[in-house]
Amino acid sequence: MLIEHQGKRPAIDPSAHIAPTAVICGDVTIGPRTHVSYGAVIEAHGAPVRIGAQCVIRENLNIRSTSRNAVEIGDHVLIGPHSSLKGCVIEDECFLATGVRIFQGARVARRTEVRIDGVVHVRSVLPPHSLVPIKWVAVGDPAQLFPPDKHEEIDAILSQMNFPEEVYGLERQSGDGVDMDMKELTRRVTSGLADHRDDEAL
Amino acid sequence: MLIEHQGKRPAIDPSAHIAPTAVICGDVTIGPRTHVSYGAVIEAHGAPVRIGAQCVIRENLNIRSTSRNAVEIGDHVLIGPHSSLKGCVIEDECFLATGVRIFQGARVARRTEVRIDGVVHVRSVLPPHSLVPIKWVAVGDPAQLFPPDKHEEIDAILSQMNFPEEVYGLERQSGDGVDMDMKELTRRVTSGLADHRDDEAL
Amino acid sequence: MLIEHQGKRPAIDPSAHIAPTAVICGDVTIGPRTHVSYGAVIEAHGAPVRIGAQCVIRENLNIRSTSRNAVEIGDHVLIGPHSSLKGCVIEDECFLATGVRIFQGARVARRTEVRIDGVVHVRSVLPPHSLVPIKWVAVGDPAQLFPPDKHEEIDAILSQMNFPEEVYGLERQSGDGVDMDMKELTRRVTSGLADHRDDEAL
Numbered sequence: 001m002l003i004e005h006q007g008k009r010p011a012i013d014p015s016a017h018i019a020p021t022a023v024i025c026g027d028v029t030i031g032p033r034t035h036v037s038y039g040a041v042i043e044a045h046g047a048p049v050r051i052g053a054q055c056v057i058r059e060n061l062n063i064r065s066t067s068r069n070a071v072e073i074g075d076h077v078l079i080g081p082h083s084s085l086k087g088c089v090i091e092d093e094c095f096l097a098t099g100v101r102i103f104q105g106a107r108v109a110r111r112t113e114v115r116i117d118g119v120v121h122v123r124s125v126l127p128p129h130s131l132v133p134i135k136w137v138a139v140g141d142p143a144q145l146f147p148p149d150k151h152e153e154i155d156a157i158l159s160q161m162n163f164p165e166e167v168y169g170l171e172r173q174s175g176d177g178v179d180m181d182m183k184e185l186t187r188r189v190t191s192g193l194a195d196h197r198d199d200e201a202l
Numbered sequence: 203m204l205i206e207h208q209g210k211r212p213a214i215d216p217s218a219h220i221a222p223t224a225v226i227c228g229d230v231t232i233g234p235r236t237h238v239s240y241g242a243v244i245e246a247h248g249a250p251v252r253i254g255a256q257c258v259i260r261e262n263l264n265i266r267s268t269s270r271n272a273v274e275i276g277d278h279v280l281i282g283p284h285s286s287l288k289g290c291v292i293e294d295e296c297f298l299a300t301g302v303r304i305f306q307g308a309r310v311a312r313r314t315e316v317r318i319d320g321v322v323h324v325r326s327v328l329p330p331h332s333l334v335p336i337k338w339v340a341v342g343d344p345a346q347l348f349p350p351d352k353h354e355e356i357d358a359i360l361s362q363m364n365f366p367e368e369v370y371g372l373e374r375q376s377g378d379g380v381d382m383d384m385k386e387l388t389r390r391v392t393s394g395l396a397d398h399r400d401d402e403a404l
Numbered sequence: 405m406l407i408e409h410q411g412k413r414p415a416i417d418p419s420a421h422i423a424p425t426a427v428i429c430g431d432v433t434i435g436p437r438t439h440v441s442y443g444a445v446i447e448a449h450g451a452p453v454r455i456g457a458q459c460v461i462r463e464n465l466n467i468r469s470t471s472r473n474a475v476e477i478g479d480h481v482l483i484g485p486h487s488s489l490k491g492c493v494i495e496d497e498c499f500l501a502t503g504v505r506i507f508q509g510a511r512v513a514r515r516t517e518v519r520i521d522g523v524v525h526v527r528s529v530l531p532p533h534s535l536v537p538i539k540w541v542a543v544g545d546p547a548q549l550f551p552p553d554k555h556e557e558i559d560a561i562l563s564q565m566n567f568p569e570e571v572y573g574l575e576r577q578s579g580d581g582v583d584m585d586m587k588e589l590t591r592r593v594t595s596g597l598a599d600h601r602d603d604e605a606l
Contacts, residue, residue: 001223017600021405021427021445023223023240035597038427038445039464041223041240041261054590056597059445059466060241060486062261062283076590081466081488082262082503084283084300093586098488098505099284101300101318113582116505116523117539119318119336129581133559134523134541135319135350135552137336147553148337148539149349155335177331178315182295186256186278193237193258196219203425225425225442243425243442243463262443264463264485284464286485286502301486303502303520321520321538337521337552339538350539351551357537379533380517384497388458388480395439395460398421 002202005044006195009202013053025199031055031075044071045193047087052077058098061085067192068169069104080116088120091128100132104167114138121154123161204404208397210246211404215255227401233257233277246273247395249289254279260300263287269394270371271306282318290322293330302334306369316340323356325363406606409448410599413606417457429603435459435479448475449597451491456481462502465489471596472573473508484520492524495532504536508571518542525558527565 002010002018005026012018012030019038026044030036031053039060042049046067051057052075059081065071069087073079077090080098087104090096095113102108105123109130114120118132121139132138137146140157164170164180168188173179204212204220207228214220214232221240228246232238233255241262244251248269253259254277261283267273271289275281279292282300289306292298297315304310307325311332316322320334323341334340339348342359366372366382370390375381406414406422409430416422416434423442430448434440435457443464446453450471455461456479463485469475473491477483481494484502491508494500499517506512509527513534518524522536525543536542541550544561568574568584572592577583 017594017597019600020605021223021425025240033594035594035600038429038447039241039262039443039466043240043261054587054594056590056593059447059468059488060262060284060443060464062241064261076586078586078590078593082284082464082486084261093582095582095584095586095589099301099503111581111586117319117337117521129579131581133552133555135337135521135539136555147349147351147551147555148335149351149551149553151335151338151349175331177313177333178295178297180297182278182280182297182313183256185297186258186280189258189280190219190235190237190256193219196221196237199222201222223425227442241443241464245442245463262464262486264443266463284486286463301503319521319539337539349551349553350537351553353537353540353551377533379515379535380497380499382499384480384482384499384515385458387499388460388482391460391482392421392437392439392458395421398423398439403424 004200004202006046006198008044037081047071049073052092055079058083066104066167068166074110103163121158121161122163122166206402206404207246207400208248239283249273251275254294257281260285268306268369270368276312323360323363324365324368408604408606409602410450412448441485451475456496459483462487470508470571472570478514525562525565526567526570 003025008027010024010028013032015032016034018036022040027048034055036057037059042063047065047070049071051073056078061083063085066087073090074092079096083100085102088106091110097116099117100114102120103122106120107125109128112130114132115134117135119137124143125141205227210229212226212230215234217234218236220238224242229250236257238259239261244265249267249272251273253275258280263285265287268289275292276294281298285302287304290308293312299318301319302316304322305324308322309327311330314332316334317336319337321339326345327343407429412431414428414432417436419436420438426444431452438459440461441463446467451469451474453475455477460482465487467489470491477494478496483500487504489506492510495514501520503521504518506524507526510524511529513532516534518536519538521539523541528547529545
């Protein structure tokens with residue numbers, strides 16, 4: 001399903017293949033021979049999404065830009081099913097396995113492998129030829145790599161990356177639990193998404 | 203796609219937005235200004251699903267009630283893509299990141315943050331302003347938090363929560379591997395779901 | 405949505421239930437009383453997919469065969485939402501929880517439980533009555549079980565399982581980061597998938 005959003009239509013190379021239940025929404029460019037599988041959702045909301053040549057985009061994954069962060073994916077990149085990429089840059093010849101999560105402002109340099117369920121957090125930068133092990137977390141610029149049990153080390157770096165500011169344009173709040181103003185956050189996100197009412201299926 | 207199931211139709215506030223490829227099935231109420239993204243599946247099977255005002259419900263996630271456990275989600279809640287919520291209560295202003303899993307009988311109190319791929323297990327209760335780190339597991343009432351390597355500690359508490367009874371109404375079996383009667387479990391689930399044959403797309 | 409692919413049509417037992425937004429593509433057999441939920445994607449690409457009787461196949465999951473590896477799923481198996489199974493064998497009465505990942509050439513013997521987000525890696529073999537803890541990784545033949553922090557131990561065994569050869573028919577390359585020729589890998593995969601152009605919705 002191709003969708004016109006914010007007055008912009010997807011631009012799909014004629015040699016690309018888009019599965020019939022995939023969704024491509026808004027200012028999305030998809031390059032030659034790239035394959036997009038069933039249930040994939042690729043949305044440009046504000047900034048554009050650019051996907052290069054001969055990429056493999058697997059089932060039920062989600063690729064999304066935001067008003068602040070474009071998505072740029074190079075050539076010869078494979079992204080596994082159930083992955084989630086938001087407002088990030090993936091250079092050529094990367095291998096992103098099943099269930100990876102890559103966040104706003106992240107940059108994954110060429111020939112990097114992110115293994116199953118690996119995470120690259122907000123504003124984190126992986127140099128070329130990096131390897132993120134299964135279910136590990138890459139955080140920082142340059143990124144450091146941690147298994148999930150190293151919560152305190154991850155959190156110490158993450159607090160410097162300022163997730164609320166990068167992702168929602170909000171100041172971090174102090175205190176326990178959620179460190180964002182959720183009323184304001186959800187107000188911004190839902191009102192920002194309200195222009196989907198004018199979408200048109202192509 | 204809105205679906206009538208078990209004779210009940212979704213009740214969507216006129217100011218809510220439901221993406222065209224999202225599925226809303228049965229006795230589901232969705233409040234004002236709430237946004238439901240592409241590929242999300244929200245199903246009431248038996249008990250109702252209630253989602254409050256100004257929530258953000260992201261791509262390809264799954265929210266589902268069961269015959270025993272309703273879903274109640276408060277106001278100003280964000281739930282990230284690829285998350286899975288079953289028969290649980292989420293209070294106001296929670297932030298549930300990408301890929302979280304929350305199970306039957308769990309209760310997540312207000313202004314709790316569950317980070318990427320965090321788990322809140324069966325019957326587990328998180329007090330207000332809790333934080334579940336990336337890929338950690340919350341289990342128990344009140345919940346204790348563990349990274350994945352603490353399997354033995356998790357399992358010791360989990361065995362008291364009685365997953366087979368809470369989720370499938372089955373007695374726990376002894377022995378290695380699966381601790382449930384899978385023939386009876388799959389008989390109950392598939393025959394319970396057989397009434398989907400009478401569903402009607404609206 | 406049922407799809408004819410490579411000249412082959414799904415064979416669905418009349419007592420099975422397929423949700424209207426599920427995709428069943430190509431040489432897929434689904435047995436009596438099996439339930440397939442919304443957003444599930446089940447594809448045979450080359451080798452067949454066989455799913456037995458009274459299975460529960462949950463939301464937004466992905467089951468896929470490849471040219472080298474069929475999928476065989478026995479009777480009375482439950483597979484949770486957001487799971488991903490590729491070219492593997494799952495014997496009778498297994499319980500695969502939410503978000504599990506099982507890879508090409510893996511064999512999961514009867515009455516095995518793979519808990520939330522558990523991984524069974526390429527060519528790995530689990531004996532009957534096995535248990536993979538939450539977010540652990542099973543790797544090797546016979547499989548050994550590791551939490552995610554044991555990356556070095558996992559990698560030592562994984563390198564013997566030869567992922568590039570099993571999954572893509574490629575030789576492993578030396579060096580850091582991606583250990584495969586991504587130009588050749590994406591050329592093979594995208595040209596192999598190009599026959600989806602001749603698919604026909606049934």
